[in-house]
Amino acid sequence: MKKRTLALILSAAMCLSVALSGCTADEPSQSASTPAPGGETSAPAEEGGKSLTIAVLNDVISLDPAAKDSSSEMQMASHLYDPLVDYDADLTKKPGLAESWTILEDGVTWEFKLRQGVKFSNGNDFNADDVVFSFERILNDPTLEMGVYLMRLQEVKKVDDYTVQLVTKIPYPVFAGSLVHIMMLDKETCEGLTSEEIAANPVGTGRYCLEEHVKESYIKLVRNDDYWGELPEAETVEFRVIANAATRTTALINGEVDFISNIPVMDVDRLKSDANIQVVTNPSLSCSYMGFDLLNEHGSAGTDDPNPLLNVKVRQAIYHAIDIQTIIDTVMNGYATVANSYMPSICVGYNPDAERPAYDPELAKQLLAEAGYPDGFYLRIDARSDSDMNADQVSQAIASYLEKVGITTEVNLLPRASFYEKVDAENLQSSFFMAGWGDGSGEGMVIFNDMLYTYNGKPGMGEGNKGHYSNPEVDALLDEASVEADQDKRAALVEQVDQIARDEAAYVPLFFKDNIFGVRAGLQYTPRSDDHILAWDFTF
Structure with a gap:
C-alpha cells in the first residue's frame, strides 16, 4: 500500500437515499443530517442508533476505488466496496467476495470461486461479469492508479457465473496480496461511465453506503443492512476532515469527535490526563528514512562539485554519524522504534538478528577522510514542513549530528506538494532527503521491488526508488524472489538483498513511528497493522 500526494479536488458529491433494510444509490436524499454535540448526527440520535465520528487529515480525491493509490482513498473504498481477497487487522489474508482461490498447475492461472447471493447497494446481483469488468477497466485505463497492483496480470477470464480466472504474466506466488485493494464494481451500473461519474454515485457491496459528501469537510456513511457478511456496530459513520493537529486534539477533548489519529507526541500526556479519553498506540508499518541522490554526478546544491554521496564510504559515514535512539527518545518522545531496514518486523525476509551500523x-x-573529505562538505537536507513524522525536528537533529563530524548541513523545509516535486524519481532535485514508505503486503520482496530495484529497470519496478540506487545483484535476487513460491527460500533471498543494501548504505533507515490514537470513553478500538481506520474496528 503507497503514500501519494493528495490534491483536494473532488467531483460534485451526491446524496443517496437510505432505506432501513439497506441502502440504494438511485435517488438523492431529501435532507442532510445536522452535526450534534459529541459528533453524532441528529437523525441517528433520535432513532437511538449507534454513530461514530472520525477525524481525518485529508478528504478523498475520488470515491472511484480504482482512481487513486493512496491511503485515504483505500480506507474509504473499504467501507463502500469489497475486494475478492480481504485481510484481517494483522494483515492475514482471508476470503472477501471470493470464497476460495487456487493456483492451477501452470503456475500462472489463479481460479477464484465467488460468493453467491451477494448484492450491490442498488439491489443488483454480484457475479463474474462484475469481476471481469472491474479488472479489465483497470487494465485498459492507464490513468487509474490502482493499476500499479496489476502490473503482473495478463488477463481475466469468466469460467461461469461464479468462477473467474486471473492469469499472471509470470508465476507470482504473492499475487493474492495484490488484490486486497482492488474493489469490485457493478458492471450494469458503471459500464460506460467516467471515473468522475462512478465517484459521484458509488455502488458497491460494502458494509456502508454514501449518504452525503461535502468536499473538504466531511463524508457521511450509513450502514448497509443487506451486507452479506457480519454487520459493524456503528449504524452511521462520519469522516470529518480536520487537517490541523491541534484542532483535532481540541475536537476530541470537547466531545466533537469520537476518534482522532496522527496525534503529535507533545499532545499525548495532555490526552492521557483526560478521564474521558483513551490513548491507544501501535507500531506503524511506515519507515522514515534518509534518501541519497545516487543518480547525478554533481550535487543538487547549486554547485558543480562532484556528488560526494556516490562514494559508499561517505554514505556509511552519514549512517554512523546519526544517533537515532537519542532522536527517538527526545524528538519523538519515545513513540517510535529504531529501524534497520525499510521492512517492518512482520515481513517475510525480515532478519531480527541483522545489526544496524552503530552510532560512532x-x-x-x-570514513570521510578515507573518502577524500577530511574537512567534510556542504549538504542540504530536504524535508516536509507539514509531516506527521516530525520531519522538521528530526531533520534538524540529524543536521546537528552531521555538523559534529564536519559536514556543513542546512535544513530546507518544504510543504508537501513542493517536497514531493523535489524528490520525484523522474526528475530528482534533492541530494539528501527525509521521506517515508509504508507497505501492508507483509512481503519484504514487494517492498524492495519498489524501493531498491533499479528505477525503471523493468516496467513498474523501482517505483519508490527516489534516489536511484542500483545494483545488478540486488535486481537479480529480487527477480528470483518474485517467482519463488517457497516462503522460506523467498525470505532467504530477501535477507540477502537487505544485507547488501545495509552494507552499501543505499539509504539510512531511521524509525517506525508509533501510530497514536485518541478514543473517547465508551468506545473500544483495535488498531490495524496498516494505517487504515475502519469503522468495524470499533465496538461500543
Missing part, C-alpha cells in the same frame, strides 16, 4: 562519530570522521 569517530568512525564517521575516519
